[in-house]
Each structure stands twice: as structure tokens, then as C-alpha cells.
Amino acid sequence: MTALLRPRPSGCPTGARPPTLVAVAHGSRDPAALRTVTALVNAVRALRPDIPVRLGHIELNRPLLADTLEALRGEAVLVPLLLGRGHHVKVDLPEAAARAGHLTTRIAAPLGPHPLLAEALHARLSEAARQHRTPHHPKTIQAVVLAAAGSRDPDAAVDAAATAALLSARLDGVPVVPAYASAAAPTVADAVRTLTSTRHSHPHHHPRNIAVASYFTAPGRFATQCADAAPGIAAAPLGAHPAVARLVLHRYEQALAGAPLSYRAVTVGV
Known part of the structure; x- marks a missing residue:
């Protein structure tokens, strides 16, 4: 995976200061959220100390994105x-970039979908399964609910479904069903109920073998709500997993390799 990282951003002459990477977090009232995204930003800095990296929040936490810019x-x-x-991604970030008229800006694609996220999700599920394992109940994962925030934008559901497919492949075909904390269906609780009723007919299936994968960058109200709906295994949010840090840099590099710098240039792709 380290092949994603190049010694110097595209289009940056030797000796020139690379464009600042501004990691944009949503923000949360949960104090663990700020600690988590700060750890992720620090992991990005450790991978590429030559790139200036800053953090900005859309709401609820400081520094706010407007202040960072x-x-x-x-x-x-x-x-x-x-x-x-x-x-x-489609409205708030372009508007924030447009207001920062003193800067030359570009907006990278959101982190998902991407195989690196499937790698991080798989790792978090494995960690949670190890913690729940007992001699009498090995906690073999037989189905997964991919718990996402949810959005009224249909593209968000398309992206979540793509991540579910990537995670299922990473889990050697274990079914992965996307579900949402708000604004879209099914809810995580409904997805768990559907999977539970489907699996009751098989003698070796147990509801506690249905895991909830936390498709959130950091802890927060939605992540907690989704974890509470898990019948057994509930994975932690992605956090500062090394694969996520590599992906942040990959999106930065993608953006620099794309169209001329402009707040209108929103790169979307894997």
C-alpha cells in the first residue's frame, strides 16, 4: 500500500512548499472525536513530514474550517x-473554499469508497471479535451490518454499498449489509433484525455472530447509537488506523494530479 505515497506531491517543483493538506472533520460533541481526528492528522504528518497538514471542522469543534483556511x-x-x-462534500466544502478567496484551493474526494477503508474496517472487526471471544462462544462473524451516518443524497448510499461490497470481499464473502443512523433506510436496528430472522433457520447461526462495523471516522452520537444496536460484536470507528492515514494522503495526491486548482474541481473516484 505504501506505493500510493510519492516523495513529493505532483506538480510541486523541487524546493517548493507543497500545498497544505487541510483534513476536514465533521465535528462532534463527543470529546473522543477530537482526540481521534487529531491522532489521525498526526499519523498523516508522520507519514509525510514534508507536507504541511492542518485540521478544520465543519461544526461543533475547533478549529473550525473557516478559521483554519x-x-x-x-x-x-x-x-x-x-x-x-x-x-x-458537494456543498459545504466548495462554499468554504469559495469564501477563502485569498487561497488557491482544491477539494479532494471523500475517503470512501476505497479498498484501504475495507482494510481498516476488517481490522476493527477483527479487534472486536478477539475481545468478545470466549471458550464457549468463539464469536465467528457470519454477517455484518455496515453502520454509516446516512444521507438524503442517493450518491451516499451508492458509496456505502460499494464499501459494503469491498468489505464482504475482504471477509471472504461474508454478507455485509449497509445501514444508517439517520436520513436513510434501513436503520442499523432494522438490518440486524432482518439478518437475525434470516439466520434463525440455520442451527449453527446465532444472532451474536452478526457484527456491526462502525463506518465512522471518529466516535460520536451516531457511532454510539449504531454500536448500541449490535447484538454482539460492535467494532470501533476507523480512527487513526494506518490504512486511513495512507488513504488521506492518497486523496491529497489524487487531487493534485487532477484538474487545475479550483474550488469547483471536486475529484471523485477510487
Whole structure:
């Protein structure tokens, strides 16, 4: 996976200061959220100390994105720590970039879908399964609910479904069903109920073998709500997993390799 990282951003002459990578988090009232995204930003810095990296939040936490952009000069690439297309990526980020008229800006694609996220989700599920395993109940995962925030934008559901397929492949074909905390159906609780009723007919299936994968960058109200709906295994959010840090840099590099720097240039792709 390290092949995704190049020694210097595309289009950056030797000796020139690379554009600032602005990691854009949503924000949460949960104090663990700020700690988590700060750890992720620090992991990105450790991978590429030559790139200036800053953090900005859409709401609820400081620094706010507007304040981060106001303090910058030159060029910046906004990398959303968001997992699919939706209002924040399509509207909020371009508007924030447009207001920062003193900067030359570009907006990278959201983190998902991408195989690196499937790698991180798989790792978090494995960690949770190990924690729940007992001699009498090995907690073999037989189905997964991919718990996402949810959006009214249909592209967000397309992206979640693509991630579910990637995770299922990573789990050697274990079924993975996307579900949502808000604004879309099914809810996580409904998805768990459907999978539970389907599996009751098989003598070796147990509801506690249905796991909930937390498709959230950091802890927060929605992540907690989704974990509470898990009948057994509930994975932690993605957090500062090394694969996520590599993906942040990959999206930054993708953006620099794309169209001319402009807040209108929203790169979307895997």
C-alpha cells in the first residue's frame, strides 16, 4: 500500500512548499472525536513530514474550517475525513473554499469508497471479535451490518454499498449489509433484525455472530447509537488506523494530479 505515497506531491517543483493538506472533520460533541481526528492528522504528518497538514471542522469543534483556511496562505487541498458523497462534500466544502478567496484551493474526494477503508474496517472487526471471544462462544462473524451516518443524497448510499461490497470481499464473502443512523433506510436496528430472522433457520447461526462495523471516522452520537444496536460484536470507528492515514494522503495526491486548482474541481473516484 505504501506505493500510493510519492516523495513529493505532483506538480510541486523541487524546493517548493507543497500545498497544505487541510483534513476536514465533521465535528462532534463527543470529546473522543477530537482526540481521534487529531491522532489521525498526526499519523498523516508522520507519514509525510514534508507536507504541511492542518485540521478544520465543519461544526461543533475547533478549529473550525473557516478559521483554519483564514490562517493559511498560498495553496491548500481540502481532504474530507468523510466517507461518501453528500451535502458536506458537494456543498459545504466548495462554499468554504469559495469564501477563502485569498487561497488557491482544491477539494479532494471523500475517503470512501476505497479498498484501504475495507482494510481498516476488517481490522476493527477483527479487534472486536478477539475481545468478545470466549471458550464457549468463539464469536465467528457470519454477517455484518455496515453502520454509516446516512444521507438524503442517493450518491451516499451508492458509496456505502460499494464499501459494503469491498468489505464482504475482504471477509471472504461474508454478507455485509449497509445501514444508517439517520436520513436513510434501513436503520442499523432494522438490518440486524432482518439478518437475525434470516439466520434463525440455520442451527449453527446465532444472532451474536452478526457484527456491526462502525463506518465512522471518529466516535460520536451516531457511532454510539449504531454500536448500541449490535447484538454482539460492535467494532470501533476507523480512527487513526494506518490504512486511513495512507488513504488521506492518497486523496491529497489524487487531487493534485487532477484538474487545475479550483474550488469547483471536486475529484471523485477510487
